[in-house]
Amino acid sequence: MNIKVISPGPLTTVQDLGRYGYQRYGVPVAGVCDAYSARLANIIAGNSEDAAVLECTMAGPTLQFEGEGLIAVCGADMAPALNGKLFANSEAVEVRSGDTLSFGGLRTGLRAYIAFFGGLSVPEVMGSRSTYLKTAMGGYKGRKLAAGDTLGTIWQPRPCPSAEGRRADVFFEPKEVYQIRVVMGPQDDMFTREGIDSFFYGTYVVGPAFDRMGMRLEGPEIKSAGGSDIISDGISMGAVQVSSGMPIIMLSDRQTTGGYAKIANVISVDLKILGQFKAGDKLRFCAVDMARAQDLLIRENRSLRGLKLWLDNRPGQER
Amino acid sequence: MTEKNAAGVRFLPAGDSAVSVEFGNEISEEINARVAALDEAAAAACIDGVRETVPTYRSLTVHYDPEKISFAELCGRLGGLMGELGESKDRPKKVLCLPVLYGGEEGPDMANVCGHSGLSEEDVVRIHSSADYRVYMLGFTPGFPYLGGMDERLATPRLASPRTVIPAGSVGIAGIQTGVYPVNSPGGWQLIGRTPVRLYDAGREKPILPEAGQYIRFVPVDRARYEEIEREVEEGRYEPIYDEAEDHGPGNDTAENNGPVHDAASGGQAAGKEGSR
Incomplete structure (x- = not known):
């Protein structure tokens, strides 16, 4: 199937689960900001979890299809429609030659993921199809999509499944104040008791400076004992870095290493909420222990694998 | 949560899927050589669940899959490698x-x-x-x-x-x-x-x-x-x-x-x- 970009939306890029194995060379992981939604979209569209998808920020693109296929949209609700007819997020949709996918407007969240049966076909760069915009690496010509671009999907030896019954629950619910769970460290010992109290008892607001690299929060100052500069070390997805007393949460396009202390790190299962934050959203942090965080991640992985097994192995899904 | 071994090496959690093994708090060739030595030993040990390692001035950040290995298990394995690290002067310089x-x-x-x-x-x-x-x-x-x-x-x-x-x-x-x-x-x-x-x-x-x-x-x-x-x-x-x-x-x-x-x-x-x- 070919996909023609009629209008690209403000920031639509090709992403997969990220470029691993090259952080030691300073190559950022990149990849989707909300991995859960991307994995879910892939599973619903009949793909493996790590196929390349489109990540659409703030508003969706308008796309026209050539050939038959199956698609799914997950994450932010941007009112997706096929040939003008609205359909729900997290539900497979069959498409045919000449069909047009468009989006009404942003209702919840920030980033929507469009998965296409077979996965998007762009060359792998260092083992990944993710776009890293800053050095124009990977994805579709290293850049965000533009009108007139044409993308293809990877040909599959198996038949494209029917859309029948291929759906999942929508996880994202808008809240007045979101609760974000963290594990402490690696540099929590650099902050004063008062600083740690502000971090946990304060309400933080996502500031206007947010992108795929990170989001700056505004709220009570997190005081450190002797400044928050450190000798650079590695940075994980969801690291809560503190500079000048204010937290910045690191996302997909973060640098591989950095010189600011990290008070805590958002747990993996809550990264999907981070990926949907936009300016003005409010959050509070709460700590969980390592064993709990890892157990939650293992359960989430199992549930996604369970969903895939169930969707792919039901009888009578030939189209 | 931080674990510390006898040699003063700290195992700092960097989220639920990474640990930074910190050898000291200064920029020195000696400390950096220990980082490189652990990096090499970890690669040679092919620890199941380790996704990639990132050596920095004074620490080695190990990104891993908690479904395959827990924080405690990984710290144990890395700690075990620590005792066998060679001296940096024995290593060829490239x-x-x-x-x-x-x-x-x-x-x-x-x-x-x-x-x-x-x-x-x-x-x-x-x-x-x-x-x-x-x-x-x-x-x-x-x-x-x-x-x-x-x-x-x-x-x-x-x-x-x-x-x-x-x-x-x-x-x-x-x-x-x-x-x-x-x-x-x-x-x-x-x-x-x-x-x-x-x-x-x-x-x-x-x-x-x-x-x-x-x-x-x-x-x-x-x-x-x-x-x-x-x-x-x-x-x-x-x-x-x-x-x-x-x-x-x-x-x-x-x-x-x-x-x-x-x-x-x-x-x-x-x-x-x-x-x-």
């Missing part, structure tokens, strides 16, 4: 030799460095090119090496107003640091020359040349040789030059006593090859 055209258009801030240091351009080039600089880590942009070991006589403050674009390959000085830019990026470094070698090339089998724990040596070349190498790089014919001399120990990294490295059989060849043209 030097990436980068041809550099110093001064002129390629090194527009050479005059600043000469003015600040009171040295002639000839001396700046001689001193800058006669040390082997340890690659402590890579970061900032793909392929950017954080180098240590510059002769302090060359130390020059950053430019008052940074350039918006520094061309890839630029060799510069900022304070007591020297470095080389793998990709076009903004920055305030004093630029003294440029290498035609691409430190980063996504299409190459080995996309990034510098490796943490190795060394970089800058080898002066004239314009004719610079342009020749530039063409070789362009046509994909250029093979990076390495000097794999025996390690002379951390004490030999200063400009004054670096002579033996250049005189060593393989080193002399590599350096001579670039230098003579």
Whole structure:
């Protein structure tokens, strides 16, 4: 199937689960900001979890299809429609030659993921199809999509499944104040008791400076004992870095290493909420222990694998 | 949550899928060598569940899959490797030799460095090119090496107003640091020359040349040789030059006593090859 970009939306890029194995060379992981939604979209569209998808920020693109296929949209609700007819997020949709996918407007969240049966076909760069915009690496010509671009999907030896019954629950619910769970460290010992109290008892607001690299929060100052500069070390997805007393949460396009202390790190299962934050959203942090965080991640992985097994192995899904 | 072993090494959680093994809180060749040694040992041990490792100045960040190995198990495995780490002086020293055209258009801030240091351009080039600089880590942009070991006589403050674009390959000085830019990026470094070698090339089998724990040596070349190498790089014919001399120990990294490295059989060849043209 070919996909023609009629209008690209403000920031639509090709992403997969990220470029691993090259952080030691300073190559950022990149990849989707909300991995859960991307994995879910892939599973619903009949793909493996790590196929390349489109990540659409703030508003969706308008796309026209050539050939038959199956698609799914997950994450932010941007009112997706096929040939003008609205359909729900997290539900497979069959498409045919000449069909047009468009989006009404942003209702919840920030980033929507469009998965296409077979996965998007762009060359792998260092083992990944993710776009890293800053050095124009990977994805579709290293850049965000533009009108007139044409993308293809990877040909599959198996038949494209029917859309029948291929759906999942929508996880994202808008809240007045979101609760974000963290594990402490690696540099929590650099902050004063008062600083740690502000971090946990304060309400933080996502500031206007947010992108795929990170989001700056505004709220009570997190005081450190002797400044928050450190000798650079590695940075994980969801690291809560503190500079000048204010937290910045690191996302997909973060640098591989950095010189600011990290008070805590958002747990993996809550990264999907981070990926949907936009300016003005409010959050509070709460700590969980390592064993709990890892157990939650293992359960989430199992549930996604369970969903895939169930969707792919039901009888009578030939189209 | 932090676990600490007998040798004072700290296992710091960096989220639920990474741990930073911290060997100390200073920038030193000795600590960095221990980071490199654990990195190597961890790679050799092929620990199931380890996704990748990121060596930095004084710690090794290990990214892992908690579904395959828990935080406690991983710390145990890494702690177990720690007892068997070899001494850094036993390890062979691998030097990436980068041809550099110093001064002129390629090194527009050479005059600043000469003015600040009171040295002639000839001396700046001689001193800058006669040390082997340890690659402590890579970061900032793909392929950017954080180098240590510059002769302090060359130390020059950053430019008052940074350039918006520094061309890839630029060799510069900022304070007591020297470095080389793998990709076009903004920055305030004093630029003294440029290498035609691409430190980063996504299409190459080995996309990034510098490796943490190795060394970089800058080898002066004239314009004719610079342009020749530039063409070789362009046509994909250029093979990076390495000097794999025996390690002379951390004490030999200063400009004054670096002579033996250049005189060593393989080193002399590599350096001579670039230098003579």
